[in-house]
Amino acid sequence: MPQRNFINLNVNPCNMCMPMGASGVFRGIEKCMIVMHGSQGCSTYIRRHMATHYNEPIDIASSSLNEKGTVMGGSANLKQALRNVLKVYKPKVIGISATCLAETIGENIEQTVKEFLVEEKISAVDCIVVSTPGYGGSQYTGHYLTAKKVIEHFVLKSGQSKRINIIVGSMSPGDIRHIKEILDEFKLKYIVFPDISETLDGGYRAEYARIPLGGTKISDLKEMGKAGATLEIGKFPDEEISPGQYLKSMFGVPLYRLPLPIGLKNTDLLIKALSEVTCRGIPRKVESDRERYLDAMIDSHKYNSQAKIAVFGDPELVYAVTTLCLENGMSPCMAASGPANKRITPEIEKLSREYKKNLVVLEDTDYQKIAEVVRTANANLLVGPSDGAFMTEKYGIPLVRVGFPVHDRIGMQRKVYVGYVGSMNLMDEITNTLLASKQANYRESMIRKYYSC
Amino acid sequence: MRLTEKTEVLKERKDSVVTKSKGKRQTVACGMDSTAGTVSQRACVYCGARVVLNPITDAYHIVHGPVGCASYTWDIRGSLSSGSEIYRNSFSTDLREQDIIFGGEKKLAGAIDEIAQAYKPSVIFVYSTCVVGVIGDDIDSVCKDAQRKLNLRVIPVRSTGFAGNKSSGYRAACDAILELIGDAAPVQNRQGINFLGDFNLAAEQWIVRDYFKQIGVKMQTAITGDSTSEGLRCAIKASFNIVQCAGSMHHLARKMEEKYNIPYISVSFYGVEDTARSLRAIAIKTGNDKVIRKSEELIEKKSSETNKRLDFFREHLAGKKAAIYVGGGFKAISLMKQFADIGITAVIVGTQTGLEKEYEILHEIADNGTIILDDSNPFELEGFIREKQADILVGGVKERPLAYKLGVAFLDHNHERKHPLAGFEGALNFAQEAYNTINSPVWRLIRKDWRDT
Numbered sequence: 001m002p003q004r005n006f007i008n009l010n011v012n013p014c015n016m017c018m019p020m021g022a023s024g025v026f027r028g029i030e031k032c033m034i035v036m037h038g039s040q041g042c043s044t045y046i047r048r049h050m051a052t053h054y055n056e057p058i059d060i061a062s063s064s065l066n067e068k069g070t071v072m073g074g075s076a077n078l079k080q081a082l083r084n085v086l087k088v089y090k091p092k093v094i095g096i097s098a099t100c101l102a103e104t105i106g107e108n109i110e111q112t113v114k115e116f117l118v119e120e121k122i123s124a125v126d127c128i129v130v131s132t133p134g135y136g137g138s139q140y141t142g143h144y145l146t147a148k149k150v151i152e153h154f155v156l157k158s159g160q161s162k163r164i165n166i167i168v169g170s171m172s173p174g175d176i177r178h179i180k181e182i183l184d185e186f187k188l189k190y191i192v193f194p195d196i197s198e199t200l201d202g203g204y205r206a207e208y209a210r211i212p213l214g215g216t217k218i219s220d221l222k223e224m225g226k227a228g229a230t231l232e233i234g235k236f237p238d239e240e241i242s243p244g245q246y247l248k249s250m251f252g253v254p255l256y257r258l259p260l261p262i263g264l265k266n267t268d269l270l271i272k273a274l275s276e277v278t279c280r281g282i283p284r285k286v287e288s289d290r291e292r293y294l295d296a297m298i299d300s301h302k303y304n305s306q307a308k309i310a311v312f313g314d315p316e317l318v319y320a321v322t323t324l325c326l327e328n329g330m331s332p333c334m335a336a337s338g339p340a341n342k343r344i345t346p347e348i349e350k351l352s353r354e355y356k357k358n359l360v361v362l363e364d365t366d367y368q369k370i371a372e373v374v375r376t377a378n379a380n381l382l383v384g385p386s387d388g389a390f391m392t393e394k395y396g397i398p399l400v401r402v403g404f405p406v407h408d409r410i411g412m413q414r415k416v417y418v419g420y421v422g423s424m425n426l427m428d429e430i431t432n433t434l435l436a437s438k439q440a441n442y443r444e445s446m447i448r449k450y451y452s453c
Numbered sequence: 454m455r456l457t458e459k460t461e462v463l464k465e466r467k468d469s470v471v472t473k474s475k476g477k478r479q480t481v482a483c484g485m486d487s488t489a490g491t492v493s494q495r496a497c498v499y500c501g502a503r504v505v506l507n508p509i510t511d512a513y514h515i516v517h518g519p520v521g522c523a524s525y526t527w528d529i530r531g532s533l534s535s536g537s538e539i540y541r542n543s544f545s546t547d548l549r550e551q552d553i554i555f556g557g558e559k560k561l562a563g564a565i566d567e568i569a570q571a572y573k574p575s576v577i578f579v580y581s582t583c584v585v586g587v588i589g590d591d592i593d594s595v596c597k598d599a600q601r602k603l604n605l606r607v608i609p610v611r612s613t614g615f616a617g618n619k620s621s622g623y624r625a626a627c628d629a630i631l632e633l634i635g636d637a638a639p640v641q642n643r644q645g646i647n648f649l650g651d652f653n654l655a656a657e658q659w660i661v662r663d664y665f666k667q668i669g670v671k672m673q674t675a676i677t678g679d680s681t682s683e684g685l686r687c688a689i690k691a692s693f694n695i696v697q698c699a700g701s702m703h704h705l706a707r708k709m710e711e712k713y714n715i716p717y718i719s720v721s722f723y724g725v726e727d728t729a730r731s732l733r734a735i736a737i738k739t740g741n742d743k744v745i746r747k748s749e750e751l752i753e754k755k756s757s758e759t760n761k762r763l764d765f766f767r768e769h770l771a772g773k774k775a776a777i778y779v780g781g782g783f784k785a786i787s788l789m790k791q792f793a794d795i796g797i798t799a800v801i802v803g804t805q806t807g808l809e810k811e812y813e814i815l816h817e818i819a820d821n822g823t824i825i826l827d828d829s830n831p832f833e834l835e836g837f838i839r840e841k842q843a844d845i846l847v848g849g850v851k852e853r854p855l856a857y858k859l860g861v862a863f864l865d866h867n868h869e870r871k872h873p874l875a876g877f878e879g880a881l882n883f884a885q886e887a888y889n890t891i892n893s894p895v896w897r898l899i900r901k902d903w904r905d906t
Contacts, residue, residue, distance in 0.1 A: 005571075006564070006567045006571075007563060007567065008546060008560045008561075008563035008564035008566075008567055009515070009544050009545065009546065009547070009564045009567055009568070010520055010523070010544070010545045010546075010547035011542060011543075011544055011545075012527055012528075012542055012543055013520045013523055013524035013527065013543065013545060013547070015520060015524065016520070016521055016524050016525070017519055017520060017521030017524070019521070020521070035490065038583065038614075038615075039497045039498075039583050039614040039615035040487050040493060040495055040496065040497050040614075040615075040618065040619075041496040041497025041498075041499060041500050041522075041583075041614050042497075042521075042614075043492075044493070044494065044495060044496040044497070044500070044851070045496060045500070045521070045522075045525035045526075046525075047851050048525070048850050048851055049525060051850055051851050051853070051854050052850055054854075055854055055857075056854050056858070057831060057854040057855045057858055058851070058854070059492050059831050060492065061489075061490045061491070061492045062487070062489065062490075062492075062493065063489045063490070064486060064487045064488065064489045064490075064491075064493065065615050066486045066615055066616075066617070066618075067615060067616050067617070069615070070586075070587065070615050077489045078489070080465075080488070080489040080490055081489035081490030082490065083490065084463055084465075084488065084489065084490030084491055085490045087463065088463070088490075088491075088492075088832045089832075099583075100518075100519055100582075100583050100584040100587075101583040101584065101587060101614065101615055104553060104583075104584050104587045104588065105587055133519070133553075133584075134518070134519030134520065134521040134522070134584070135519040135548045135549050135550055135552065135553050135584065136550060138520075202858075204858070204860065204899055206860075206900075208835060208858055208859055210831075210832065210835070368542075387527070390528065390541070407529070
């Protein structure tokens with residue numbers, strides 16, 4: 001099956017661009033300010049997208065390149081942007097995401113930044129440049145590439161420490177907080193990166209912090225080469241953009257590449273890895289969370305057997321949610337990744353053989369194609385970002401919102417969908433949505449079917 | 454929210470921030486490109502063009518560029534349609550690395566062909582983006598060739614992101630509309646009026662259209678809320694234009710006067726005062742006694758009804774202080790009056806793209822000490838909101854979380870709103886929303902410590 005209906009067109013994109021991924025990572029570093037090197041719109045669009053999802057102020061500066069800067073070179077604009085950002089935000093780190101424009105006019109941005117630091121005699125601020133042209137990939141690859149660049153920048157030398165690295169993919173602040181709870185159960189010392197658990201879901205305080213509090217500490221980033229192991233959440237990024245792979249090849253840090261811990265087996269993999277690296281048994285709390293999830297799976301298995309679910313979003317989310325659905329006896333009819341990714345298709349096909357279910361697998365697809373498959377397969381539930389809500393409006397199929405972005409509901413930043421606890425939350429939401437549609441329609445459908453026929 | 458030091462604006466911004474001093478000649482520098490690193494709230498040229506053209510309901514919008522630009526602008530605005538829903542799609546040529554190297558013209562031509570074959574489009578708008586401007590794709594000639602070959606309207610929108618600011622995008626959109634209207638000769642026996650600069654957010658255009666009906670004025674074409682390509686072509690039949698959002702539509706109004714001899718007047722349907730004033734001006738402009746009489750009757754009836762209901766809000770809102778930061782100047786002017794009408798003083802007022810003339814009016818109607826600013830940013834807004842002790846901020850999506858984090862009420866004047874703010878009905882909704890947010894118990898509770906409860 002073709003991945004999209006048109007050769008030259010993407011109709012209603014199911015992915016975003018690399019600077020979005022970069023922004024999520026930079027926001028997960030302590031005292032870090034973000035600068036988009038390019039035209040004014042990129043920063044504003046990303047701010048708007050993140051603001052509605054996280055309900056938090058998202059300050060991202062731009063070098064505001066104009067015609068002159070594009071023709072004559074943008075270094076003056078970039079330097080001015082850095083100067084103003086330093087003055088107003090007083091960051092310790094500046095993450096610079098080079099957008100389409102800056103990348104295409106072919107400048108030496110690293111050089112400009114070096115010059116700037118010398119000219120202004122600045123040594124206490126780390127500036128990290130990452131090449132993220134919109135045409136070079138998606139928010140998904142932008143995330144891992146930026147995380148790798150940050151680690152390359154900070155991690156200097158090896159050594160030994162008892163901590164382990166947890167490199168997270170696109171997860172909610174609530175998810176990350178829950179992962180930390182699990183790590184604490186293992187009595188583990190750890191470094192979580194990028195850590196948006198506070199920066200994108202902060203509490204109300206009388207003092208307003210222009211750069212939100214929290215984020216992975218710079219001192220911790222520098223230590224990541226010494227860690228006992230890296231657990232990287234991300235099954236599908238290419239090795240050359242995997243931060244964990246970099247730590248492994250440069251510093252010999254053992255690497256566990258793990259799927260997003262949603263669903264039983266995917267969470268088991270995380271827990272097993274933690275048990276292995278800590279040489280500890282499974283903590284009782286984790287064990288009981290698992291038992292409770294198993295109990296919940298039994299409780300809802302029959303309802304779930306009627307689910308024909310269409311899953312869409314980024315590759316990690318799609319794979320993990322599809323796994324959860326299959327484990328619960330649901331029939332996913334489609335697993336569709338908006339971002340291009342060659343690795344996901346065989347992995348989902350493996351799952352579909354294991355559970356003897358036929359489903360359409362798409363990658364590098366768009367919402368037009370997704371909607372078409374949803375219709376042909378007669379899906380009765382959608383799981384993915386809020387962009388899929390147009391199918392609810394058009395076809396009346398309910399949507400369980402997961403992933404990024406969700407523009408039309410509140411509280412996505414604190415939802416927990418990872419681990420046994422999160423999987424249970426997600427499964428309950430799916431089951432309850434199915435139950436609600438059944439209850440809303442069954443009297444009428446019974447009359448139609450058996451009485452007025 | 455604690456009061457801290459005086460807000461020190463960046464030196465590049467000094468001329469764009471003015472504290473009103475009575476009797477003094479003061480000008481607010483506006484209409485310039487944004488300063489790098491200030492975290493401007495503006496988007497880019499493409500965004501400006503897209504927001505203006507997007508409400509044309511039967512238009513196909515092809516964004517020629519990487520996927521992000523189309524992704525971030527897909528159906529995120531609340532313009533309503535009484536007919537086609539095509540405009541709620543986002544078509545992208547989704548340029549990749551190879552296209553940047555070899556040029557994207559062929560892909561664009563292919564994309565237009567594909568749309569022409571699959572649908573029966575009445576008009577296709579092709580937007581250029583940053584990277585297309587850099588690699589030098591000639592979208593004008595691609596559109597021209599396609600138009601000839603396919604015998605349908607294919608209109609280039611010169612919206613290369615870096616080539617100016619958001620206002621340049623408005624201009625590009627106006628030029629595209631002019632191109633759609635074409636070189637028709639001025640019409641004899643013209644009748645009805647065109648409504649320029651309303652986007653039918655939450656049915657606002659329909660509310661105004663109903664007033665016109667009641668006073669016996671025909672709305673020829675609304676530009677662009679709930680418009681069609683055929684409707685836009687008929688705009689030349691109108692006897693005069695009324696312009697609401699001057700920032701985006703002033704260029705079109707002037708050109709229509711020049712080309713088709715259609716005069717224009719400025720209106721605003723935000724607030725009781727401006728709605729009444731606008732209806733009156735329109736009636737007088739028609740020169741028809743019956744229309745004038747009917748308009749006076751409508752104004753009298755609606756104003757007294759509305760004012761009666763507004764009294765409740767006046768009682769509960771008197772003495773509060775507002776900060777206004779919105780897109781266009783006309784809106785800021787109306788909002789100042791509207792707040793004044795319910796007893797609220799504007800202590801800060803600013804816009805992204807206000808015109809010189811509009812700033813003159815703002816300066817004139819502002820109280821002494823009011824901060825007036827152009828192309829502001831979170832840093833300045835935060836500082837002045839604290840300094841001036843504003844109780845409420847009115848703005849768009851990106852401003853909302855800032856207000857909330859500062860512990861200040863917020864009124865959504867964004868493009869996603871789901872309740873109308875225009876006309877007499879809108880004036881009530883406005884007051885109700887201001888009341889709901891300002892008088893919420895949350896503001897009292899967040900200022901208390903847990904020990905106080």
